[in-house]
Amino acid sequence: MTFDQTLYSRRQVLSLGRKTLLVLGIGCLYPVSHYLRAKENQLAVARIASSEMPLKIHWQRLGQTRFWLRQGNDGVEAMWASCTHLGCEVSYDPEQDLWLCPCHGSRFNRDGQPVQGPAVSPLVRAEVKEKDGFLYLHQPAV
Amino acid sequence: MGKQGNNSFMGHIRPRQIRTGALRLRATFCLGGFSFLAFIVLTITGVLLLFYYQPGDRAFASLSELNSVLPYGGFVRSLHFWAGQMMVISVFMHMVRVVWSRAYRPLRELNWITGVVLFGLTVILDYSGYLLRGGQESGAAATVGQALFTSLPGGQALATVFFGQPSPLNGSTLNMFVWHAFILAGAVGFLQLFHFWRIRRGGGVRPL
Structure with a gap:
């Protein structure tokens, strides 16, 4: 059995993973900023x-x-x-x-x-x- | 960093070559890496919790406010809790794997000892986090811990250094908070970096 080496290289998969992490990290900024700006003792x-x-x-x-x-x-x-x-x-x-x-x-x-x-x-x-x-x-x- | 010689820290963290055997999944089951992932999650969520948590008498109240009032507060807290539980489990499984593959023998002996210390610190971190919740069960757990300490010679002083003076209703104190969030967590972080550096010197584990 032979593998198609040109399909995805290890380097490509890792770089995709890195980009995904980056996007996820930027996506976290919104909830985190909401969390940090909230007031704990505000009245309902x-x-x-x-x-x-x-x-x-x-x-x-x-x-x-x-x-x-x-x-x-x-x-x-x-x-x-x-x-x-x-x-x-x-x-x-x-x-x-x-x-x-x-x-x-x-x-x-x-x-x-x-x-x-x-x-x-x-x-x-x-x-x-x-x-x-x-x-x-x-x-x-x- | 600086020079990229054989002995430099970065040279070991990102080596040019690695043995093929070390890349097999069955060599490690990624358990150490999973523990480190849990530690990263714990650090991030822990810093977020620091913004609102109040050690001492307000501990339980501040946490229930965090849970119910703050956006994503309950999520951050749950994530911190579950990552903590997962870290204890995965560190233990990691130890079992190391014993199973006999990776504690000389050359890597120092790393095994480091790992045993890390396991102990992880369990103490989990325990102190349980006390920081400041509920009734935390008070009970703090009483048990204090009794264990005082049974040691010179344990009274140790117990005061570690526990402060908790009321039986509330295990959370400023002492416990400082140990959990700064001293113990910092020690675990530093020892982990040393641990990884030693692994690479021993020629193991897949690079990323």
């Missing part, structure tokens, strides 16, 4: 179209976030669902009409006032701004 912000989430009287979670929304008497209300004890994510249980913390068993009533457990201060509301048919939600700075 969300924007949704008002029509996107029909609001009810009960709290509803905005998917993938810690924002919970409901229709209050004076417009849209938003809750930041972090336990005021050690910051675990609390969730609203409509059956018990309570906010429950999975970590240490704190409970809050529907308006966020502490009912039971280690937490003593109420849940923190998130700021809501309505503009051009969009809701802008801002994580409270505690």
